[in-house]
Amino acid sequence: MNQQMKHWGIVGGxxxxLYLAMSLAEKGQRVTVLxxxxxxxxxxxxxxIGNTTWDKFYHVILLSDVRLRKLLKTLNLDDQLNWVETKTGFYTEGQLYSMSDTLEFLQFPPLSYIDKLRLGFTIFYASRITNWKALENIPLTEWLMKLSGKNTFEKIWLPLLRAKLGDHYKHTSATFIWTTIQRMYKARRTGLKKEMFGYVNGGYSRIISALKENLVNKGVEIKTGxxxxxxxxxxxxxxxVTDDQNQTRFFDEVIVTVPSSxxxxMCQNLSVEEKKRHLEIEYLGVICASVLLKKSISPFYVTNITDQTPFTGIIEMTNIVDKKSFxxxxxxxxxxxxxxxxxxxxxKQHQIELLFKNSLLNMYPQLTSDDFQVFQVARAPYVFALPTINYSGKLPPISxxxxxxxxxxxxxxxxxxxxxNETLALADKKLPGILQNAKNRELTYEPTIY
Ligand SMILES: Cc1cc2nc3c(=O)[nH]c(=O)nc-3n(C[C@H](O)[C@H](O)[C@H](O)COP(=O)(O)OP(=O)(O)OC[C@H]3O[C@@H](n4cnc5c(N)ncnc54)[C@H](O)[C@@H]3O)c2cc1C
Structure with missing residues (x-):
C-alpha cells in the first residue's frame, strides 16, 4: 500500500x-514506541534467575510457529535455535505418569479402555475441526462431556480446566480446548507421537535485544520508562498522548497494544459502547514461580496435574535448555x-513460596528443602482473555x-x-486494515510533514 509518511505512536513494548513498529518502519513510516x-x-x-538472565515466564517455540521463525531469520537468530524432543507427564492420584506416546497413553491407569478411546477420539476430532466459529456458541463443558463421556470429563478434563481457568471454565466456550488441542497437535510431528520444542540460546532476552537493535537501525524511537x-x-x-509526568506527545496515528482493561x-474519548466492550473482556492473570533446584524432578517439559495443588502445572525448562546455562x-x-x-x-512472595514448596516436596519424594536454590515469583495481571460464549461477536473495533x-x-x-506466533500473525492480519483506515483519513486531514 502506498502510504504517505506519518508519525505513529505505539503504546506497549x-x-x-515491537513487531508492529518493525512492520510500520519497513513501510517507510516514522515510529515511536512508548x-x-x-x-x-x-x-x-x-x-x-540465579546468575542467568532468563524468561520471567516459560517460553518455547514450536516447529509450526512459522511467523516467529521467519522473524528469527530476519533477526539473524535462526542459527541460534535449538530443537529438542520433549516428553509430557501427568500427575494424577498421587502418581506421576509419562504420557508421551500412544503406548503410554494406552497404559495410563486412571482411565478404562473405553474412556481412553473417547479421549483419543476427542483430541483427534478437535484436531480435524476447521469451523471454529460454530464452537464459539457451545459451552466447553457441554462439548467435552458429549465427546469424551462423563468419566473422562470428570477424571481428566475437569481438573485440567479448573487448573487452567479456575471456576471460569463454566462460561468458557469450546473454542478454548479446540485452540489448545490444535496448537499441541501441531507440536507433534505425527498424530500422538513425538513433540519437538525449541528455544533460542539466551532465551527471549536475546530475541528482544535483537529486535530492539533492528528497530533502532530502522530509525524507530524507543522510549522505555x-x-x-x-x-x-x-x-x-x-x-x-500524555504520560504520567504530564508530558505530551502528538502523533498522526496511535496503536495501543496494552490489555483492554x-x-x-487510557482512551477516555472512546464511545460508551467501545469502552463497555473493552471492559467486558475477562482476563486471567498469572503468578509464576521460577525455581532453581539442585536436581531434576522429572524427564518431562510439562507435567499436567489433575490432583489439587496450589500451582496449575509444572514446567521443567532444563529438560529443554541445557542445565549448564543454570x-x-x-x-x-x-x-x-x-x-x-x-x-x-x-x-507476599514468602506466602507463595511456603505453599508451593510444600506441595512440590509432597509430590516428589526425592526432593528435599536443601535442593531449593532460588525461588522467585513473577506476576502478570492480564495474560489472556477468556473465550466466553460468542466471544468474537463481542469484540471492540480495532480502528x-x-x-x-x-x-x-x-x-x-x-x-x-x-x-x-499468534501475536505476530494478528499483527500481519490486522495492520493492512489499520493502514487503510489511516489512508482514508488523509482525505480529511493533512498529516504532519517532516
Ligand atoms: C506464563 C506464560 C507462558 C507463556 N508461554 C509461551 C510460550 O511457551 N510460547 C509462546 O509463544 N508464548 C508464550 N506466552 C505468551 C507470550 O508471552 C505472549 O503471547 C506475548 O508476549 C504477548 O505480547 P503482547 O505484546 O501482546 O503483550 P504484552 O507482553 O503484555 O505487552 C504489553 C506491553 O504494554 C506495556 N504497557 C502496559 N501498560 C502501559 C502503559 N500505560 N504505557 C505504556 N506501556 C504499557 C507492558 O509493560 C507490556 O510491555 C506465555 C505467556 C505467559 C504469561
Whole structure:
C-alpha cells in the first residue's frame, strides 16, 4: 500500500508493539514506541534467575510457529535455535505418569479402555475441526462431556480446566480446548507421537535485544520508562498522548497494544459502547514461580496435574535448555492462572513460596528443602482473555471512533491460543486494515510533514 509518511505512536513494548513498529518502519513510516517499564518485552521479558538472565515466564517455540521463525531469520537468530524432543507427564492420584506416546497413553491407569478411546477420539476430532466459529456458541463443558463421556470429563478434563481457568471454565466456550488441542497437535510431528520444542540460546532476552537493535537501525524511537496515562484527540486530526509526568506527545496515528482493561481507562474519548466492550473482556492473570533446584524432578517439559495443588502445572525448562546455562541446576516454573482480583494474586512472595514448596516436596519424594536454590515469583495481571460464549461477536473495533486511534491487543486473537506466533500473525492480519483506515483519513486531514 502506498502510504504517505506519518508519525505513529505505539503504546506497549511487548512482542506485539515491537513487531508492529518493525512492520510500520519497513513501510517507510516514522515510529515511536512508548513502554511503561524500564525494559522491553512485556510478558516475554526477562530477569535474573540465579546468575542467568532468563524468561520471567516459560517460553518455547514450536516447529509450526512459522511467523516467529521467519522473524528469527530476519533477526539473524535462526542459527541460534535449538530443537529438542520433549516428553509430557501427568500427575494424577498421587502418581506421576509419562504420557508421551500412544503406548503410554494406552497404559495410563486412571482411565478404562473405553474412556481412553473417547479421549483419543476427542483430541483427534478437535484436531480435524476447521469451523471454529460454530464452537464459539457451545459451552466447553457441554462439548467435552458429549465427546469424551462423563468419566473422562470428570477424571481428566475437569481438573485440567479448573487448573487452567479456575471456576471460569463454566462460561468458557469450546473454542478454548479446540485452540489448545490444535496448537499441541501441531507440536507433534505425527498424530500422538513425538513433540519437538525449541528455544533460542539466551532465551527471549536475546530475541528482544535483537529486535530492539533492528528497530533502532530502522530509525524507530524507543522510549522505555514512559507509562502512558491518557490518549485524546487534539481536535486538529492528531492524537495527543500524555504520560504520567504530564508530558505530551502528538502523533498522526496511535496503536495501543496494552490489555483492554488498561486501554479503556487510557482512551477516555472512546464511545460508551467501545469502552463497555473493552471492559467486558475477562482476563486471567498469572503468578509464576521460577525455581532453581539442585536436581531434576522429572524427564518431562510439562507435567499436567489433575490432583489439587496450589500451582496449575509444572514446567521443567532444563529438560529443554541445557542445565549448564543454570550452573547445572534445574529450572522449574510453577504457574498458577487466576484473576488479579483473587487475593492469592496479591500474596507476599514468602506466602507463595511456603505453599508451593510444600506441595512440590509432597509430590516428589526425592526432593528435599536443601535442593531449593532460588525461588522467585513473577506476576502478570492480564495474560489472556477468556473465550466466553460468542466471544468474537463481542469484540471492540480495532480502528476506534477516535480518529487516528487504534487498539489492537491479544484479546483480538479469536481462533488461537495466546502465544508469540499468534501475536505476530494478528499483527500481519490486522495492520493492512489499520493502514487503510489511516489512508482514508488523509482525505480529511493533512498529516504532519517532516
Ligand atoms: C506464563 C506464560 C507462558 C507463556 N508461554 C509461551 C510460550 O511457551 N510460547 C509462546 O509463544 N508464548 C508464550 N506466552 C505468551 C507470550 O508471552 C505472549 O503471547 C506475548 O508476549 C504477548 O505480547 P503482547 O505484546 O501482546 O503483550 P504484552 O507482553 O503484555 O505487552 C504489553 C506491553 O504494554 C506495556 N504497557 C502496559 N501498560 C502501559 C502503559 N500505560 N504505557 C505504556 N506501556 C504499557 C507492558 O509493560 C507490556 O510491555 C506465555 C505467556 C505467559 C504469561
Amino acid at each position: 511487548g512482542m506485539l508493539g 513502554e511503561s517499564k524500564e525494559a522491553l518485552g512485556g510478558l516475554a521479558g526477562n530477569w535474573e 514512559h507509562p502512558v496515562k491518557h490518549i485524546n484527540p487534539n481536535g486538529e486530526g492528531m492524537v495527543k 488498561i486501554a479503556a481507562e 550452573q547445572n541446576n534445574s529450572l522449574v516454573y510453577l504457574p498458577r492462572y487466576l484473576k488479579s482480583s483473587n487475593p492469592i494474586y496479591h500474596w 476506534t471512533s477516535v480518529p487516528g486511534l487504534h487498539i489492537l491487543n491479544s484479546a483480538h486473537i479469536v481462533n488461537g491460543t495466546l502465544n508469540v
